[in-house]
Amino acid sequence: MWEYTDKVKEHFLNPRNVGVIEDADGVGEVGSLACGDALKLTFKLDENERIKDVKFQTFGCASAIASSSALTELLKGKSLAEAEQVTNDDIANYLGGLPREKMHCSVMGQEALEKAIACYRGVPVEEKEGEIVCECFGVTDVEIRRALTDHH
């Protein structure tokens, strides 16, 4: 059993910056539907390369949602260089701490941010086709994409 801080609860119940920026400068996606946690982060920069707007979508537990919300709040107004310094510990601290078992949910935020910045800079992020991404269900990333597109 884990205890959440009031701040975690508040960000979970009233998450800031939910959604997708359509013409985003950077997009980062991590996690998978198979494993039960995933995060999509999009941001828009102003003329000084500062983060003007940032939005997230999260599939996951209360910590994952609160961490995503916290991350977007931390990022607003930061330059890319400053944003790069944001770690999962910063996210956890912003929320007044996370249960030990839930720290990985904040790591997801940091990883999505790295990917989004790499995306903006045009650095290719390697993605192996058919990689096993989920031990419990033995699912590959290809199958996950198929699960989503074939559904309807």
Next chain:
Amino acid sequence: MKTIYLDNNATTAVAPEVVDAMLPCLREFYGNPSSMYGPARQVAHRLEEARARVADLLGVSPAEIIFTSCGTESDSTAIWAALRANPDKRHFITSRVEHPAVKNLGEYLSRNGYRVTFMPVDSRGRPDLDFFYDHLSDDTALVSLMWANNETGTLFPVEEVARQVKERGIVFHTDAVQAVGKIPIRMADSAIDMLALSGHKLHAPKGVGALYVRKGTKFSPFMIGGHQESGRRGGTENVASVVGLGRAAALAADHMEAENTRVRQLRDKLETELLRRIPNAMINGDPEHRLPNTTNISFEYIEGESILLMMDELGICASSGSACTSGSLEPSHVLRAMGVPFTAAHGSVRFSLSVYNTEAEIDYVIEKLPAVIARLRDMSPFWQQVQTG
């Protein structure tokens, strides 16, 4: 805010009558039931009265009931008793969807000199009986199959299987922790040798259970110690809780009809209405052979812990097979054994009712839950993909 408690497969509220029955044993009747003197003899008396009531609920004789500290201990006791009493046989069969009390002990045994077979189930959680019968052998000491699954409520045909198993001289144990008190059980003309139950699933307190051991079954104690429970379970008896369990057993008999009519109707209403109002939702388990109080519903593309916590804000208590809610960070082994797709397994929610639930409570859940699901789906990267996809 009023609490709407729909997590009765996790634990139940102690019935007020049960608390009342326990109190004297926590106050004046504190003696050790093994002692000689007058005040302690009254304690022993209450203990035996409780044993008779539990025996009545199962339709067995009081001497066939051993009190234990929980369902887990009852299961361990049964399994070790059968294995120790049949030291030449080294094979144990159980299923892939057992509670950890049996599953984890099975895994321990498979690492420690036993051959253990875990029977698979189909997508509705129904047992693969052909596989099961094929795997019985002369080396099989024991079969342990749960009567009712705690996560989905699916019922195994244990009475029928027990008859087949008994013909081959193999001991049959059933973990009936979720079945006792919810469906009528008459052990007298059954072929089941041992049956485990736990008090806190039927409105007795936590920390007391019982094991039925059919007369004549070879037995070797698990809790080795003093001569309590006719030498079958050492340790000073948990008198107050045992007396509570006795009272709860009598209440369960009284409530059996309501459980299978009114509670079943409430469960059906909850299930039907939620499925009608919420898209991409599906039932996990066997809708036909199922406990009357349980429904396990998957809400695709969202995650169970978030659903539980948003329901908590509304005062609604339920549970989930999601990885994120478990200490182990793995999704429910039951849903995985059933092959529930990952899109659904993570967003599973179990609602389990009791006779204390009202129709107004169920209506409240039906009214509030669709918005919770919609809100979480709005945040989910996958839902949008599916919608636009």
Next chain:
Amino acid sequence: MKTIYLDNNATTAVAPEVVDAMLPCLREFYGNPSSMYGPARQVAHRLEEARARVADLLGVSPAEIIFTSCGTESDSTAIWAALRANPDKRHFITSRVEHPAVKNLGEYLSRNGYRVTFMPVDSRGRPDLDFFYDHLSDDTALVSLMWANNETGTLFPVEEVARQVKERGIVFHTDAVQAVGKIPIRMADSAIDMLALSGHKLHAPKGVGALYVRKGTKFSPFMIGGHQESGRRGGTENVASVVGLGRAAALAADHMEAENTRVRQLRDKLETELLRRIPNAMINGDPEHRLPNTTNISFEYIEGESILLMMDELGICASSGSACTSGSLEPSHVLRAMGVPFTAAHGSVRFSLSVYNTEAEIDYVIEKLPAVIARLRDMSPFWQQVQTG
């Protein structure tokens, strides 16, 4: 008739403060401590508070406390944990005067592939430490010695022995069921690896116990099941009783001084006066190293059950090591191990006091008992023989 309860080593009255602490957990706080939602989190909170209080009584950290269902389970857990964690070693040493929780498990192990040594004691119940150290070997996985004997109150020098044992890399467990709450125990700088206690010996209810496991001790669970107690003990926690044990632990700390001054004085008065007024009576056990609340007195040439039942008529509760009072029809293995002559063993009576006893009660026993003994001796053929010599 008022009951004078002098059988506190058998079980104790639940303290009213303990009942008060338990009641909310039998009523509104019924949730499962493993659950996610708000009401259940309060239950988990109370559980952890209780753990901290038990840890405080022993001077250890809460993470080192595992809750169990009784002293017997704590002993079984410790012994199996050490044996399973050291599978290459097949030797276990204990003593001849252990409680059945350890003694009978030792006998079971000696029939099932282990070499088991039972250390003898002298006529006062003192350990034969030379024998003990001589029998330690590279094959010894575990030593289990009781801290205080339940029948005589004799204390073993477990802290000193544990230091010697630890030097050889052997696990040391102590059954401290009778010691905890009666004598001060500080585990922090001790060499003891595991320690068993039972709630109902210190004014908590029956059916709850705890095991201290020193941080870093290799452990393998006895009660295999769910992930409760950090994966060290499966089974839904007995919340109300655990909370009661927490309260009782705090009370025990408060009463520790009274136990070792006022209770000790009452016990000494009872013992001195009975020995002064009744001929052919003698103390069993080590008068020097002994629990403050216990005296075990043999009244030669008469039989314990008769004494107990005559005392019962006077409202006095005590117990006996006589064969006739035990289920097994054998006199106390403790007195036999001490070589207490049979003329004395059969007429042994154990008086065990608590802080709830008053001087008036003790005076009443001192006044009434001599006539009881005289009356039974008048009926005894042996007494007459001895008298006429």
